[in-house]
Amino acid sequence: MIKQYVFSFTEGDGKNKKLLGGKGANLCEMTQIGLNVPPGFVISTEACLSYLDSAKDELQAGLMNEVRDQMALLEKQTGKKFGEPDNPLLVSVRSGSALSMPGMMDTILNLGLNMSTLQGLIKQTSNERFGYDAYRRFIQLFGKVALGVPDEKFDEVFDAIKAREGIAADVGLTATHLKEISERFLGVVHEHTGKPFPEDVYDQLNVAIRAVFRSWGGKRAVDYRREFNITPEMANGTAVNIVTMVFGNMGDDSATGVGFTRNPGTGENTMYGEYLVNAQGEDVVAGIRTPKPVQEMTNEMPALYEQLVELRNKLEAHYHEVQDYEYTIEKGILYCLQTRNGKMNAQALVRTSVEMVGEDLITREQALLRVDPEVLEQLLHPRLDPEHNSQAVAQGLPASPGAASGKVVFDADRAELLGRTGEQVILLREETKPEDIHGFFASQGILTSRGGKTSHAAVVARGMGKPCVAGAEGIEVDTRKRQARVSNVLLHEGDTITIDGGNGKVYLGEIPTIPPEFSQELKTLLQWADEVARLKVMTNVDTPEAAARAVDYGAMGIGLCRTERMFNAQDRLPIVVDMILANTLAERQEALERLLPIQRADFKALFQVMAPRPVTIRLLDPPIHEFLPSERQLEAELERLKQLRNTVEGVGDLMGAMQLLAEGAAQPITPPMPFNENGVELIDQAIAKKELMLLKVRELFEVNPMLGHRGVRLGITYPEIYAMQIRAVLQAAAECAEEGLTIHPEIMVPQVCTAEELLRVREVVLETQHALEQEHGIKLDYKFGTMIEVVRACMRAGKLAEVAEFFSFGTNDLTQSTFSFSREDAENKFLPFYNENRILQDNPFEVLDVKGVGELMHLAVEWGRQTRPDLKVGICGEQGGHPASIRFCHDANLTYVSCSPPRVPIARLAAGQASLMSPSRVIIANLKEQEELEVIV
Ligand code: ADP
Ligand code: MG
Ligand code: MG
Numbered sequence: 001m002i003k004q005y006v007f008s009f010t011e012g013d014g015k016n017k018k019l020l021g022g023k024g025a026n027l028c029e030m031t032q033i034g035l036n037v038p039p040g041f042v043i044s045t046e047a048c049l050s051y052l053d054s055a056k057d058e059l060q061a062g063l064m065n066e067v068r069d070q071m072a073l074l075e076k077q078t079g080k081k082f083g084e085p086d087n088p089l090l091v092s093v094r095s096g097s098a099l100s101m102p103g104m105m106d107t108i109l110n111l112g113l114n115m116s117t118l119q120g121l122i123k124q125t126s127n128e129r130f131g132y133d134a135y136r137r138f139i140q141l142f143g144k145v146a147l148g149v150p151d152e153k154f155d156e157v158f159d160a161i162k163a164r165e166g167i168a169a170d171v172g173l174t175a176t177h178l179k180e181i182s183e184r185f186l187g188v189v190h191e192h193t194g195k196p197f198p199e200d201v202y203d204q205l206n207v208a209i210r211a212v213f214r215s216w217g218g219k220r221a222v223d224y225r226r227e228f229n230i231t232p233e234m235a236n237g238t239a240v241n242i243v244t245m246v247f248g249n250m251g252d253d254s255a256t257g258v259g260f261t262r263n264p265g266t267g268e269n270t271m272y273g274e275y276l277v278n279a280q281g282e283d284v285v286a287g288i289r290t291p292k293p294v295q296e297m298t299n300e301m302p303a304l305y306e307q308l309v310e311l312r313n314k315l316e317a318h319y320h321e322v323q324d325y326e327y328t329i330e331k332g333i334l335y336c337l338q339t340r341n342g343k344m345n346a347q348a349l350v351r352t353s354v355e356m357v358g359e360d361l362i363t364r365e366q367a368l369l370r371v372d373p374e375v376l377e378q379l380l381h382p383r384l385d386p387e388h389n390s391q392a393v394a395q396g397l398p399a400s401p402g403a404a405s406g407k408v409v410f411d412a413d414r415a416e417l418l419g420r421t422g423e424q425v426i427l428l429r430e431e432t433k434p435e436d437i438h439g440f441f442a443s444q445g446i447l448t449s450r451g452g453k454t455s456h457a458a459v460v461a462r463g464m465g466k467p468c469v470a471g472a473e474g475i476e477v478d479t480r481k482r483q484a485r486v487s488n489v490l491l492h493e494g495d496t497i498t499i500d501g502g503n504g505k506v507y508l509g510e511i512p513t514i515p516p517e518f519s520q521e522l523k524t525l526l527q528w529a530d531e532v533a534r535l536k537v538m539t540n541v542d543t544p545e546a547a548a549r550a551v552d553y554g555a556m557g558i559g560l561c562r563t564e565r566m567f568n569a570q571d572r573l574p575i576v577v578d579m580i581l582a583n584t585l586a587e588r589q590e591a592l593e594r595l596l597p598i599q600r601a602d603f604k605a606l607f608q609v610m611a612p613r614p615v616t617i618r619l620l621d622p623p624i625h626e627f628l629p630s631e632r633q634l635e636a637e638l639e640r641l642k643q644l645r646n647t648v649e650g651v652g653d654l655m656g657a658m659q660l661l662a663e664g665a666a667q668p669i670t671p672p673m674p675f676n677e678n679g680v681e682l683i684d685q686a687i688a689k690k691e692l693m694l695l696k697v698r699e700l701f702e703v704n705p706m707l708g709h710r711g712v713r714l715g716i717t718y719p720e721i722y723a724m725q726i727r728a729v730l731q732a733a734a735e736c737a738e739e740g741l742t743i744h745p746e747i748m749v750p751q752v753c754t755a756e757e758l759l760r761v762r763e764v765v766l767e768t769q770h771a772l773e774q775e776h777g778i779k780l781d782y783k784f785g786t787m788i789e790v791v792r793a794c795m796r797a798g799k800l801a802e803v804a805e806f807f808s809f810g811t812n813d814l815t816q817s818t819f820s821f822s823r824e825d826a827e828n829k830f831l832p833f834y835n836e837n838r839i840l841q842d843n844p845f846e847v848l849d850v851k852g853v854g855e856l857m858h859l860a861v862e863w864g865r866q867t868r869p870d871l872k873v874g875i876c877g878e879q880g881g882h883p884a885s886i887r888f889c890h891d892a893n894l895t896y897v898s899c900s901p902p903r904v905p906i907a908r909l910a911a912g913q914a915s916l917m918s919p920s921r922v923i924i925a926n927l928k929e930q931e932e933l934e935v936i937v
Contacts, residue, residue, distance in 0.1 A: 005047040006066040021239030023096030038244040039077040041070040045237035048213045083201035085120030090245040093208040098235035105215040106145040110138035114199045132178035139185040146211035149192045157184045246335045248328040255329040264344040265386030267351030307334045346378040354521040373883045373909040382513040392505035396472030399458035404445035404467045405498040405510040412439025432457040449475040467501030529912025536896035537907045544605040550901035557613035559898020560876040592724040599728035612742040621750040623710040625700040634694045645683045651675040711751025734776045746783040753792040758803040789813035797860035801867035811877025848885035883910035890914035
């Protein structure tokens with residue numbers, strides 16, 4: 001059987017987008033469900049591929065015959081004739097692949113016009129202007145798309161005639177002008193191609209079809225597919241849609257418009273869109289005339305508005321999805337020309353998801369799967385007012401979400417200076433460095449012209465939760481002159497700009513922003529997600545404020561509280577320093593005694609906010625030298641202190657001399673503090689302390705501190721530190737229990753590599769527990785567990801699980817130790833190169849490395865649960881908030897993921913989706929059976 005390449009809209013399979021392209025499939029589908037689509041047919045993507053494969057620039061045998069048959073059908077359906085002056089049939093030739101690739105391929109309108117059909121059209125419509133307008137559009141589009149004549153050649157002619165006639169807008173052109181333009185356009189084509197413009201309409205069609213096919217292999221389209229990772233499995237070849245022309249520019253009973261079935265900015269269930277009376281499709285997009293909001297049609301064409309509402313309802317009822325559609329009204333008759341799934345912002349996606357469930361258009365499962373978890377991030381930061389219609393002037397990478405406006409400044413010092421006076425500023429630099437940090441604090445947002453998503457600017461801005469656009473290469477920064485060039489505009493310090501860190505766009509001037517909101521719809525959607533999810537979502541926080549925010553976002557507990565962050569606070573650091581400087585156990589114990597009540601209060605506050613949810617507290621992890629200033633800083637401080645001492649002594653001497661000179665003065669001159677012995681003594685004390693610190697810093701120096709004296713190693717060599725923390729946790733727990741709060745503390749040990757380490761720490765825990773239980777006469781309910789962040793810990797998971805009641809994968813460290821990459825060095829030096837050159841596909845510190853780190857996790861989970869079937873297993877690395885990693889964690893049968901508060905909503909949705917998408921529901925069932933079997937045996 002000969003393969004069928006051409007399908008009428010009445011017969012094509014509307015589900016087969018791969019074969020017919022998205023546009024073609026939907027045109028078929030709409031025709032078949034009875035919507036008013038102009039008659040037409042689709043030439044399949046297979047025809048495109050076979051044409052592109054063959055060496056000859058010819059359509060395959062038989063294809064043109066199929067096309068002629070279809071054209072004959074169109075003639076029958078419309079009563080018009082292709083290429084005949086009497087009632088001529090005109091068509092559009094439209095591209096359309098399986099995936100929409102906006103602006104990548106072209107469409108030709110009004111094909112079938114030539115000298116004689118043009119005259120027929122004019123006679124038929126008694127409208128010379130209309131005829132020549134259609135003609136000149138056709139010559140230009142066909143010339144450009146099918147014959148490769150540069151657009152400018154036509155524009156030059158067009159603009160010259162407008163200028164000569166003193167006409168500003170296209171509507172001002174008369175039939176005579178358009179006739180002249182058409183004739184000159186024919187000349188342009190002849191000149192450029194060396195051949196006259198094709199008169200034969202089937203020649204026109206043949207050339208046009210081939211041109212659309214070829215556009216699939218054009219540079220623009222190829223680059224686009226590479227950029228967006230569109231593989232042949234997703235879209236291969238373009239279909240060609242031949243559609244009977246309908247005209248929205250046939251008078252005041254004609255119009256053209258585009259619509260969304262719901263508001264794509266807010267999700268509101270209302271008619272949304274714009275239209276133009278007496279205009280052709282492209283006019284709406286081209287911005288030549290300002291279109292009107294569709295609501296105005298209720299006055300201008302009330303009957304047609306009703307029809308449009310009906311069209312909209314039918315589209316949604318059929319597609320069960322918000323649609324983005326194009327239509328044209330010709331002499332009072334409404335035609336639908338295109339429909340596709342609408343692209344919406346996060347708010348609209350969430351709202352429509354929930355409302356469409358309420359309207360029985362989709363199921364809860366569909367609603368959950370419809371929203372990409374990452375887009376929720378947009379909802380947790382200020383964002384640009386969706387109604388704004390400014391054009392971006394530059395595009396960079398969306399490096400840290402949120403939108404901000406402010407006066408542009410070119411260095412951190414100026415940012416700080418202006419920021420202090422209360423100005424909103426945006427720091428614009430080529431790249432940022434650690435010494436720019438004070439500028440970050442003072443700025444609303446950061447913009448760089450170089451660097452990627454892991455550049456300094458991006459990482460720091462994300463850490464601070466400030467919007468950042470990085471690598472906006474279209475911007476030329478001249479820091480010395482304090483100016484920057486952005487697409488022909490010169491920006492000076494103080495000019496206002498707006499950045500959108502959610503999509504990487506940069507705008508001139510101020511665009512209003514709207515604050516983040518946790519809408520009722522979002523709450524509902526996430527609740528549905530929680531209901532289907534198997535993974536729990538916990539959060540990484542260490543203050544009660546952050547904990548409260550995380551609970552608002554739906555966190556089900558704290559998966560990681562980093563106690564070292566508590567040590568860093570202003571009021572504790574001096575005590576911590578004393579503890580580190582202590583020379584004897586007694587001195588250290590004394591400092592720890594002072595820390596104990598502070599830590600206890602910290603933990604209690606966290607328990608109170610989180611009750612009854614679990615709170616996982618990690619014992620001290622970093623090497624203790626991190627609490628001391630650096631050697632360089634201390635040396636500089638000492639230098640200054642010694643200078644100060646000289647100055648103070650000098651002033652004292654000066655005072656003495658003045659006393660001598662003023663001999664006989666009534667009042668003796670006594671130098672005030674600090675210019676006396678007391679002052680000198682004070683400075684000496686400071687010097688002594690700093691010298692001690694310097695000594696300690698040198699003593700604690702490690703070549704490789706991340707692999708050095710830290711984590712449980714520290715806890716075992718200085719057991720009194722962990723003992724204090726354990727006491728603080730359990731005392732706080734006891735106090736809460738006495739107050740009637742139900743709490744679930746979990747004590748977690750970092751950097752463990754052998755069960756012996758855990759046993760030693762557990763001994764302290766047990767002793768403390770027994771003492772407290774005696775003292776308070778209560779039973780303490782808590783869990784004891786370990787981080788898994790060392791490769792050996794994975795290998796010994798079975799043994800560790802004898803002691804640990806839970807595991808928490810610290811995938812930041814586990815990734816470092818699996819790759820033997822230190823994160824900072826990797827991200828700053830070679831990782832970007834590795835990613836660009838596809839040696840590694842992703843940054844493993846952002847996207848969990850399933851193949852390496854993930855395998856280790858699988859082993860650890862399996863061996864751990866062999867020892868302890870109810871072992872609780874979580875992940876608390878940064879990747880725990882990444883949807884792809886969450887999917888992995890679900891499949892790896894983890895109990896929970898833990899992430900920073902703003903990632904909690906994303907993780908909840910991702911966890912729900914993981915359950916819906918994953919075959920592991922079945923696997924879990926099997927696993928349970930196996931476990932039971934083992935128990936029986
Ligand atoms: P794109 O994929 O760029 O949207 P289209 O193929 O949809 O390109 O066509 C571009 C414009 O021409 C749209 O406004 C569309 O509505 C209009 N158009 C396409 N075919 C016809 C037709 N047969 N009659 C009237 N307008 C048409
Ligand atoms: Mg279109
Ligand atoms: Mg760690």
